[in-house]
Amino acid sequence: AEHAVPAVVGRELPVPLVTGGRIGYANLDHAASAPCLEAVRDAVNDLLPWYASVHRGAGFASQVCTRVYEGARDVLRSFVGARRTDSVVFTRNTTDALNLLSRALPRGTSVVVFDTEHHAALLPWTTPGVRRLPAPSSAAEAAEALDGALAACPEGPRLAVLTGASNVTGEVWPVAELARVAHRRGARVALDAAQLAPHRPVRIGELGVDYVALSGHKLYAPFGAGALVGRADWLNAAAPYLAGGGATRSVQDRSVEWALGPERHEAGSPNTVGVHALAVACETLAGRWRDVTGHEEVLLRRLRTRLGEVPGLRELALFGAEHDRVGVVSFTVDGQDPGLLAAALSAEHGIGVRDGLFCAHLAVRGLLERAGSDSHRALRASIGLGTAVEHVDRLAAALRGLVTDGPRWRYAQQDGRWAP
Ligand code: PMP
Secondary structure: OOOOOHHHHHHOOOOOOOOOOOOEEEEOOOOOOOEEEEEHHHHHHHHHHHHOOOOOOHHHHHHHHHHHHHHHHHHHHHHHHOOOOEEEEEEEOHHHHHHHHHHHHOOOOOOEEEEEOHHHHHHOOOOOOEEEOOOOOOOHHHHHHHHHHOOOOOOEEEEEEEEOOOOOOEEOOOOEEEEHHHHOOOOOOOEEEEOOOOOOOOOOOHHOEEEEEEHHHHOOOOOOOEEEEEEEHHHHHHOOOOOOOOOEEEEEEEEEOOOOHHHHHHHOOOHHHHHHHHHHHHHHOOOHHHHHHHHHHHHHHHHHEEEEEEOOOOEOOOOOOOOOOOOOOEEEEOOOOOHHHHHHHHHHEEOEEEEOOOOOOHHEEEEEHHHHOOOEEEEEEEEEOOHHHHHHHHHHHHHHHHHHHHHHOOOEEEEEEEEO
């Protein structure tokens, strides 16, 4: 209640969100998971009375759910502008989607990936032919490194793994440019769009990528559903990601004929409600991009300006402070423990940020070094549709107070985390 903010804040949100009346809580951790859209909550509530198994049942509820589930594929297809021949495979999240792709690579595929990737995009590639590239400082450097690495790959299938926007710095990667380089070298491109998709349209054709992976919980839907969209040929030739019901055409005593198409990799009863939530979130955002980007641009500019006024604050950046970015800012403050600051922001100011290495250990360590920071961890503030101007101002004022006067309460470390 101490942090309750005026009712006007609700009207600052461009797309209605489920806040549970907790608008006073400043959720500056959208990059981890975004709050749920009201449209998504309503759609889920409407579906729940019809909740039933898909594909197999003849009953009316099963037919409804089958339509909803398959309809969601069409929504995802149009959300990313998929080609007619692309598959839309539903997964649990981006991590699951990229692991699925890693298992579907033809034998001997060479993979090139930048060290700066989130672990979800960095770690699934277990083929012997993985080349890791150091963090670049510019788009041109990234293109040159990618080109060189792909040129050095042996004959055979190749895959370049890129991120749309960094979960550490929010910087938007020059995907279209890098995809052109990759294609010239005969490589396919997989895009980790987990962090870009909630903020900007992700269009397969315009970016020139072959696969897109994304997560519903970063797109203003609840947890549990994500997707891999992309070229069907490798996916149809690969062993099923999961073996079980729904992924087969026919099973004989000693042989199994696996289905072709997305169901090949979706064995088991699927997450119809989650997939529906994801699809409704995509539909809602697709009709509101101007509102989304307009809202975030204003807030991001304000956030960075206000943070810049905090003494000793160092913002992390790969391509430079002026580079295009979505609403994610990571930073350290000289002489301050990021974990303690995060704990005090939460306990004393009702502000949720994240501290640590953000599942991108190599990226964050490299960025801290570049920034000349004295810290081994960072703080991250990330904004989105649930962010109001007051949240940004509260963060900056609270940080300034913590840095100049110290926390009001005493904190101790418990299991590696600070608590009051
Ligand atoms: N890639 C990026 C850039 C991310 O920010 C995240 C989530 N932090 C992921 C991949 C993994 O997403 P998920 O946890 O939903 O699988």
